[in-house]
Amino acid sequence: MDILENRAIVIDDTTLRDGEQTAGVVFNLEEKKRIAQMLDEIGVGELECGIPAMGEQEQASIRALVDMGLNARLITWNRAVISDIQASLQTGVEAVDISLSVSDQHIQYKLGKSREWVKEQLKVALGFAKQHDLYVSVGGEDASRADLDFLVELCQIAETEGADRFRFCDTLGVLDPFSTYDMVAYLCQRTGLDLEVHTHNDLGMATANAIAGIRAGARFVNTTVNGLGERAGNAALEEVVMALKHACGIDPQIDTRRFVEISRYVGLASSHPVPDWKAVVGEKVFSHESGLHADGVIKNPLNYEGFDPAEVGLQRHMVLGKHSGSHGLIQRLEQLQVDLQTVDVDLLLSRVRSRSQQNKKSIDNSELLKLCHVA
Numbered sequence: 001m002d003i004l005e006n007r008a009i010v011i012d013d014t015t016l017r018d019g020e021q022t023a024g025v026v027f028n029l030e031e032k033k034r035i036a037q038m039l040d041e042i043g044v045g046e047l048e049c050g051i052p053a054m055g056e057q058e059q060a061s062i063r064a065l066v067d068m069g070l071n072a073r074l075i076t077w078n079r080a081v082i083s084d085i086q087a088s089l090q091t092g093v094e095a096v097d098i099s100l101s102v103s104d105q106h107i108q109y110k111l112g113k114s115r116e117w118v119k120e121q122l123k124v125a126l127g128f129a130k131q132h133d134l135y136v137s138v139g140g141e142d143a144s145r146a147d148l149d150f151l152v153e154l155c156q157i158a159e160t161e162g163a164d165r166f167r168f169c170d171t172l173g174v175l176d177p178f179s180t181y182d183m184v185a186y187l188c189q190r191t192g193l194d195l196e197v198h199t200h201n202d203l204g205m206a207t208a209n210a211i212a213g214i215r216a217g218a219r220f221v222n223t224t225v226n227g228l229g230e231r232a233g234n235a236a237l238e239e240v241v242m243a244l245k246h247a248c249g250i251d252p253q254i255d256t257r258r259f260v261e262i263s264r265y266v267g268l269a270s271s272h273p274v275p276d277w278k279a280v281v282g283e284k285v286f287s288h289e290s291g292l293h294a295d296g297v298i299k300n301p302l303n304y305e306g307f308d309p310a311e312v313g314l315q316r317h318m319v320l321g322k323h324s325g326s327h328g329l330i331q332r333l334e335q336l337q338v339d340l341q342t343v344d345v346d347l348l349l350s351r352v353r354s355r356s357q358q359n360k361k362s363i364d365n366s367e368l369l370k371l372c373h374v375a
Contacts, residue, residue, distance in 0.1 A: 173202030
């Protein structure tokens with residue numbers, strides 16, 4: 001825990017870049033501005049806001065975000081080539097991520113080049129960026145499949161040439177938290193650069209890997225709202241922040257009370273509605289039906305809730321269904337101001353369970369009242 005306590009963790013949210021790279025997702029300018037505004041208002045420190053090399057329309061969108069005067073630092077994604085960085089300069093941003101392939105798989109079979117070529121590419125692109133006084137994150141694409149000592153060499157070059165940090169990318173989402181920790185710790189021990197972790201969810205471990213990378217020494221972490229992103233997505237902003245708070249015991253200074261609001265907005269803008277059981281922000285993650293759990297929550301919510309639902313903008317729901325118990329049923333009847341003296345609770349509970357199984361859904365208030373009056 002000591003390694004966490006003395007470092008300010010910076011969230012670099014990439015909803016507007018990697019999130020928009022989700023297949024079929026396009027944000028219009030007003031949506032981009034609204035998302036950026038909300039993320040800025042809750043305290044996200046950095047926003048990766050687009051890819052200027054895509055053309056004039058993308059550049060205009062990024063300039064519009066720059067003109068908003070946000071507190072968050074805006075950073076753009078670029079290939080490690082001068083023309084991309086020039087396009088970023090035209091938008092007015094003061095920070096860039098320059099990405100280069102670092103695994104032998106990519107170097108040989110994607111680029112058809114050599115490690116020496118990659119090192120030279122880094123020197124030229126980074127040198128150009130620093131000549132223009134840009135804050136630079138060097139992005140190691142496919143770093144999780146790269147030779148660790150080659151990554152150390154690239155970090156040393158980056159540090160010498162004036163880079164501000166190195167982004168360790170699990171581009172294919174193939175790591176587990178243990179290997180993520182080991183690899184990031186290996187780099188931390190051998191470079192003075194700040195490290196950043198960029199994780200993907202192909203094996204369902206993006207959030208866990210992001211936390212592992214932070215525990216290993218990374219100070220920056222990439223997220224997207226709702227975990228949007230290429231293929232299976234990225235580490236979800238809401239999951240990473242709440243995991244830092246409640247699993248790691250550190251507060252990244254984010255106003256989590258607006259998570260549901262932001263999640264719903266991004267879900268609508270992306271045409272990817274938030275699933276009811278989505279971790280942290282799903283509508284039903286604080287719904288209780290099981291008699292044992294409902295009874296425990298009624299007595300003290302901390303019995304079965306890791307944090308207060310209001311902390312992320314949700315409300316608790318007590319559901320009546322197949323697994324309900326008498327305590328949950330009585331609570332609902334009291335909420336509906338039903339005189340318990342007029343009800344056989346045991347018989348009514350049996351009816352609730354039977355009707356729920358028959359209809360394959362929970363019992364709403366109107367149906368419950370009807371069941372109360374069944375002869």
